[in-house]
Amino acid sequence: MGAERLCRVDELSGVAMTSPDPMKKKHKGLPLVSGGLVSMICECPPYRWAASRCYRWGLQGRSLTVMVPYLWLVLLFLAPFLIVVKISFSEIRIAIPPYAPLFEMIDGLYVQLNLHMANYQRLFHDDLYMHAYLSSLRIAVVSTVLTLLVGYPIAYGMARAPKSWRLPLLMLVILPFWTSFLIRVYAWIGILKTEGFLNMFLLWTGVIDEPLVILHTNIAVYIGIVYSYLPFMILPLYSSLEKMDHSLLEAAADLGCPPHKAFWKVTFPLSRPGIIAGCFLVFIPAVGEFVIPDLLGGSSTLMIGKTLWSEFFNNRDWPLASAAAVILLLLLVVPIVWFQRFQSNRSQLGE
Amino acid sequence: MIEANSQEHTVFAPWNEADKEPFVRIENVTKKFGNFVAIDNISLNIFEREFYALLGPSGCGKTTLLRMLAGFEIPTSGRIIIDGEDMSKVPPHKRPVNMMFQSYALFPHMTVEQNIAFGLKQDHLPKAEIADQVERMINLVKLNAFAKRKPEQLSGGQRQRVALARSLAKNPKMLLLDEPLGALDKKLREETQFELMNIQEKLGITFVIVTHDQEEAMTVSSRIAVMDSGTVAQVAPPAEIYEFPNSRKVADFIGDVNIFEGRVADVQADSAQILINASDVPVRTGRSVEAALGETVWVAVRPEKMIVSLNPPKNMTENVLKGEVWDIGYLGKLSVYHVRLQDKRMVTVAMTNRYRETEHTITWEDSVYVSWAPNASVVLMS
Ligand SMILES: Nc1ncnc2c1ncn2[C@@H]1O[C@H](COP(=O)(O)OP(=O)(O)OP(=O)(O)O)[C@@H](O)[C@H]1O
Ligand SMILES: [Mg+2]
Numbered sequence: 241m242g243a244e245r246l247c248r249v250d251e252l253s254g255v256a257m258t259s260p261d262p263m264k265k266k267h268k269g270l271p272l273v274s275g276g277l278v279s280m281i282c283e284c285p286p287y288r289w290a291a292s293r294c295y296r297w298g299l300q301g302r303s304l305t306v307m308v309p310y311l312w313l314v315l316l317f318l319a320p321f322l323i324v325v326k327i328s329f330s331e332i333r334i335a336i337p338p339y340a341p342l343f344e345m346i347d348g349l350y351v352q353l354n355l356h357m358a359n360y361q362r363l364f365h366d367d368l369y370m371h372a373y374l375s376s377l378r379i380a381v382v383s384t385v386l387t388l389l390v391g392y393p394i395a396y397g398m399a400r401a402p403k404s405w406r407l408p409l410l411m412l413v414i415l416p417f418w419t420s421f422l423i424r425v426y427a428w429i430g431i432l433k434t435e436g437f438l439n440m441f442l443l444w445t446g447v448i449d450e451p452l453v454i455l456h457t458n459i460a461v462y463i464g465i466v467y468s469y470l471p472f473m474i475l476p477l478y479s480s481l482e483k484m485d486h487s488l489l490e491a492a493a494d495l496g497c498p499p500h501k502a503f504w505k506v507t508f509p510l511s512r513p514g515i516i517a518g519c520f521l522v523f524i525p526a527v528g529e530f531v532i533p534d535l536l537g538g539s540s541t542l543m544i545g546k547t548l549w550s551e552f553f554n555n556r557d558w559p560l561a562s563a564a565a566v567i568l569l570l571l572l573v574v575p576i577v578w579f580q581r582f583q584s585n586r587s588q589l590g591e
Numbered sequence: 592m593i594e595a596n597s598q599e600h601t602v603f604a605p606w607n608e609a610d611k612e613p614f615v616r617i618e619n620v621t622k623k624f625g626n627f628v629a630i631d632n633i634s635l636n637i638f639e640r641e642f643y644a645l646l647g648p649s650g651c652g653k654t655t656l657l658r659m660l661a662g663f664e665i666p667t668s669g670r671i672i673i674d675g676e677d678m679s680k681v682p683p684h685k686r687p688v689n690m691m692f693q694s695y696a697l698f699p700h701m702t703v704e705q706n707i708a709f710g711l712k713q714d715h716l717p718k719a720e721i722a723d724q725v726e727r728m729i730n731l732v733k734l735n736a737f738a739k740r741k742p743e744q745l746s747g748g749q750r751q752r753v754a755l756a757r758s759l760a761k762n763p764k765m766l767l768l769d770e771p772l773g774a775l776d777k778k779l780r781e782e783t784q785f786e787l788m789n790i791q792e793k794l795g796i797t798f799v800i801v802t803h804d805q806e807e808a809m810t811v812s813s814r815i816a817v818m819d820s821g822t823v824a825q826v827a828p829p830a831e832i833y834e835f836p837n838s839r840k841v842a843d844f845i846g847d848v849n850i851f852e853g854r855v856a857d858v859q860a861d862s863a864q865i866l867i868n869a870s871d872v873p874v875r876t877g878r879s880v881e882a883a884l885g886e887t888v889w890v891a892v893r894p895e896k897m898i899v900s901l902n903p904p905k906n907m908t909e910n911v912l913k914g915e916v917w918d919i920g921y922l923g924k925l926s927v928y929h930v931r932l933q934d935k936r937m938v939t940v941a942m943t944n945r946y947r948e949t950e951h952t953i954t955w956e957d958s959v960y961v962s963w964a965p966n967a968s969v970v971l972m973s
Contacts (some may be wrong), residue, residue, distance in 0.1 A: 490663050491696035493683040495710030495761065505709075509700045 321569065328562035331356045339559050359563035368547070369564060373571065375542040379458065379533075380526035383465035387522045388515065390466055391473035395514070396507075398474070399481035410478070413471050425464055425535050432460050432536070456538030464532035465522075472521040480514030481507070520579055524572055544568055603813060604828075605638035612675070614639040614765065614797050615660065620669030622655055629655045631821035632669070642791055642798045644808035647818030648844065653801040654693060656818075657767045660799065661690040674764060684713075689763035691771050693801075695754040697742040703729070703753050704738045710761040728756040731786065747774040755783070759790065765797040772807065784811050805845050809833065817841045833893075838973045842891045849897070849938050850971070851890045855882045862965060864909070865890050869936050875909040877966025889971040894941040896967035899928050899953055904962045912938060912961040916953055928953065930961050 294304070330339040331354070344352045363369045398409045416424060431437045432455040439451040454460050484507065492502035530545030537543070544564060551561035605611045613636035622630040629652045637643045645653045658664045659671060662683035671678045674687060689710070698706050707728050711721045729738055732752035742750055751774045758766060771787070772780045788811055791798050802808050808815050809829040816826045817840075825832060825841045836842035839850055853867035853874065863880040864873050867890060874890050882888055898904070904911060917937065918929035921944075928940045938961055953959060 485694070485696065487692055487694055487696040488698060490661075490683065491690075491692060491698070491757075492709070493663075494661055494688075494690045495757070496684050496713035497709070498682075498684050501713075506698060506700075512700075 324562045324565055327558055328359055328566050329355050329357070330559050331358070332557050332559050334556075337558070338556050356559065359560045360567075362560060363563055363567060368542075369544075372542045372544040372547045373567070376527050376529075376544040376568075377571070379461060379465070379541075379543060380523050380529075383462050383469070383526050384519050384523040386462055387466045387469055387473045388519060391470055391477055391518065392511075392515075394470075395474045395477035395481055398478050399484070406482070413474050413478075416471070421468065422531065425468065425532055428460070428464055428467065428536060429455060432463065455536060456541075458537065458541055460536035460538075461533050461541055461543075464536040465526050465529060468532065469522040469526060472525075473518040476517035476521065477511060477514040480511045480517075484510050516579065516582065520575070523575070527572060528568060603640070605641070606636065606814065611638060613637060614641070614674060615799075616670075616672040617656075617660075618670045618672070620656075620659065620666045620671060622652075622659060622664060623667045628821055630659070630666075633821075633823055634669075635816060635823065635826065637797060637799060639797055640791070640795050642788065642800065642811055642813045644812035644815045645799065645801045645818060646803075646805060646808045646815050646844070647824075649803070650820075651818045652821045653818055654769055657690065657769055657799065657801055660765075661688055661767055662686050687764040688767055689758040689761055689765075690767040691754050691758040691769060693769040695742075695750050697750055697753055697757070699742055702739050702741055703734055703745070706742070706753055707757045707760050710757065714761070724760055728760045731759070731790070732756045732783075748776065748779060751775060752783075762794060763796065765799065768798065768800040770801055770803065773803070780807070781810075787811060809845075815845075817844060819844075835969060836891065836971065839889055839891070839971050842969070842971060847894050847939055847941070849892045849894065851892075853888060853890060855880060855884050855886050855888055858882070858884065863970065865968075865970065869932055869934055870912050872911050873909050874968055875965040876968045876970050877964070878970070880970045880972075882970070882972065891969045891971055892963055892967055894927065894939040895925075895943075897938070897940040897942075897961050897963045899930065899940045899942060899959050899961055901953060901957060901959055903960050907962055910963050910965060910968065914938065914959060914961060916955055916957045916959055919953075919955065928959075930959060 326342055327339055330342055332338060333340050340354060340356070342354055344354060346352050394413075398406060398413075401409060429436070433439075434451045434453065434455070436455070438454070439448075442448045443451065454463070488506050488510070489499070489502050492506050493499065497505060528545045528548075529543060530549045533541045533543040533546045534549070537546075548561050548564050548568075551557045551564065605613075615635075615637040617633055617635040617637075619632050619634055620630055621628065621632050633656065645656060647653055655664060659666055660673070660678075662678065662681065665679075678686065698709065701709065704725055707725045708721050711724055716724075729735055732755055734749060734752055734756070737745060737749060742753065745753065751771065755768075755771055758768070768787075772783050775783060784807060787798070787800075790796065798811075800808075800811065812829060814826060814828050815832050817824045817832065819840050825837045827835075832841065832845055836845060836848075842848045842850065851865075851867040851869050851874065853865040855863060856866045856873060857864035858879060860879055862878065863876045863882075865876065865888060866873050876890070880888065899916075912930070912932055914930040914932045916928055917931040920927040920929075923944070925941050925943045928942070930938045930940060932938060940961055
């Protein structure tokens with residue numbers, strides 16, 4: 241905790257702590273920046289103390305900057321995860337908290353480690369959970385593909401739009417975030433239900449004679465996921481498409497490649513980083529999604545997020561829910577690692 | 592090499608043959624970007640097998656003209672006819688031309704080989720044939736060691752060579768080169784210029800080359816079109832452009848030149864006399880001028896056609912200026928003298944250093960005479 245605080249101070253001031261006395265550094269190296277806030281921070285005793293302490297530990301501006309993302313990861317990802325892992329190995333109890341401690345003092349002499357494997361056993365032996373995992377993956381894959389199909393043309397259109405239009409279009413993509421996610425998903429109930437807007441409209445135009453049953457089916461879940469995660473697909477796609485040099489398409493045309501072919505040969509491969517990033521940004525949260533299947537899905541919609549939710553809150557079976565969460569995470573780690581490797585291969589190529 | 596080339600060019604002059612049909616006809620083409628006129632009513636003819644250079648200052652519309660030939664810009668008005676076909680309705684991928692882009696436009700996700708093969712693949716040639724041609728091109732631009740690299744792993748000059756190879760690979764009827772050699776070092780540039788001329792001779796391709804570098808234009812081209820803010824100032828073979836520029840702009844843009852403003856004092860059948868403002872001594876030209884007596888004209892004299900001497904040149908009553916040596920640039924094979932005339936104007940004279948330095952050398956602040964032969968002076972009407 242202490243180290244983290246120190247590094248925050250350093251980040252704020254923006255002073256590289258290469259000299260044990262930040263005052264010296266300030267007067268020599270930062271004549272312009274070191275007005276106002278920076279100099280105030282530099283001159284206050286806690287900062288000087290922190291800076292000199294950091295220096296003694298071999299921590300300098302550079303290494304601290306490198307450490308920030310790791311600290312972030314440890315604090316916000318690893319620590320909670322370890323707590324979940326811990327709970328997943330304990331036994332359910334009707335108490336507060338609703339699980340048995342992992343370590344127990346026996347006779348004031350021994351510390352006993354109670355690794356309770358039953359939760360995992362149940363996950364593997366009960367078909368319900370396996371089905372929930374597989375069904376989640378399937379729904380996530382299908383909705384990711386659908387999101388890509390919907391998002392790509394939008395991102396492409398945005399990237400090809402006149403420069404002055406791009407920012408407003410980008411704002412429009414982000415705009416839905418201004419309304420609560422929950423409310424927006426609720427709104428879809430109003431649209432999709434039997435006497436909802438969609439059916440009313442279709443009946444009115446005469447396309448259908450009987451209302452469609454969409455709400456409480458997987459189709460409603462797909463619609464909900466595609467709608468909710470579309471911006472996460474569009475933004476990385478847009479940024480990779482917008483970066484693309486238009487003269488590449490001219491070069492392709494010049495070499496005899498008609499526009500539709502040039503799209504597949506040039507534009508599409510060059511937007512691959514955007515496609516991959518977008519797909520991960522949609523796929524990973526979609527696997528664990530529980531609000532959308534809960535509100536829009538039916539009784540037949542099986543998703544691990546929903547199962548987790550009901551284990552946690554309906555059954556108050558924290559250990560089992562934690563075990564389910566750990567397995568879910570392991571399932572997701574595989575594609576993430578693959579993604580990381582892909583990224584580092586690319587950066588090795590210097591892209 | 593230059594001699595051989597210019598000799599050939601004296602033979603190759605399709606623009607002088609009355610019944611010769613040009614390969615490219617640019618007819619009254621205007622291109623506007625909004626209200627800005629980038630190309631202003633240009634008409635040009637380019638003949639088959641020509642090495643046609645577009646030369647001009649930055650922003651004068653060279654790239655725009657080239658892009659209209661390639662089909663990336665549509666003329667606001669006027670027509671472009673290539674090989675007898677009106678190009679108005681022909682999209683870029685169906686035109687018989689290839690272009691080398693100023694920014695190279697190499698496909699970043701493809702290796703050097705794949706970049707070069709791209710155009711060939713569009714023609715659905717057999718694989719072996721494509722591989723052969725790619726290899727030939729890679730050899731041509733000497734990139735054998737880099738065939739498997741991606742563009743971002745290459746230096747600027749290497750990328751340029753890939754771009755060149757890619758645009759040559761399809762053996763187009765006409766190749767458009769937008770500053771193809773800008774990023775190469777001098778030696779490689781000269782080699783590539785030579786290579787370009789070889790390729791052009793071998794394949795009979797018509798080349799249109801855009802360049803800033805007038806020396807390059809002089810070396811490679813059969814004709815040069817000097818452009819100036821959207822218009823064409825002069826089209827002529829290199830030697831003619833250099834020796835007989837038709838305006839101050841062209842004279843100034845191609846090589847160094849001394850320009851004197853004056854008035855026509857006398858017109859003969861084979862010469863003319865101009866009274867210049869810079870000196871009391873009149874200037875004699877080696878050709879007659881089509882101007883009225885008293886009309887304002889400009890006399891252009893190239894620095895290398897002038898002589899600096901400490902003593903007044905014998906028997907010369909014209910084409911002599913008196914001045915003081917202001918500055919000397921010693922460039923090895925030649926020295927450049929900046930001579931300040933009495934009215935404080937500067938004249939640049941370039942003289943080959945034929946002898947080793949002696950005690951008679953002209954030096955700073957010497958009072959000197961600058962003189963030239965009548966046929967070295969060119970009269971410009973604008
Ligand atoms: N797409 C465009 N929109 C507006 N103006 C343009 C556009 N393309 C070119 N221009 C303008 O047209 C003029 C000619 O540009 P062009 O690129 O043809 O110049 P250039 O002669 O090739 O110059 P350089 O030697 O610097 O490459 C310039 O003033 C440029 O600003
Ligand atoms: Mg240009």
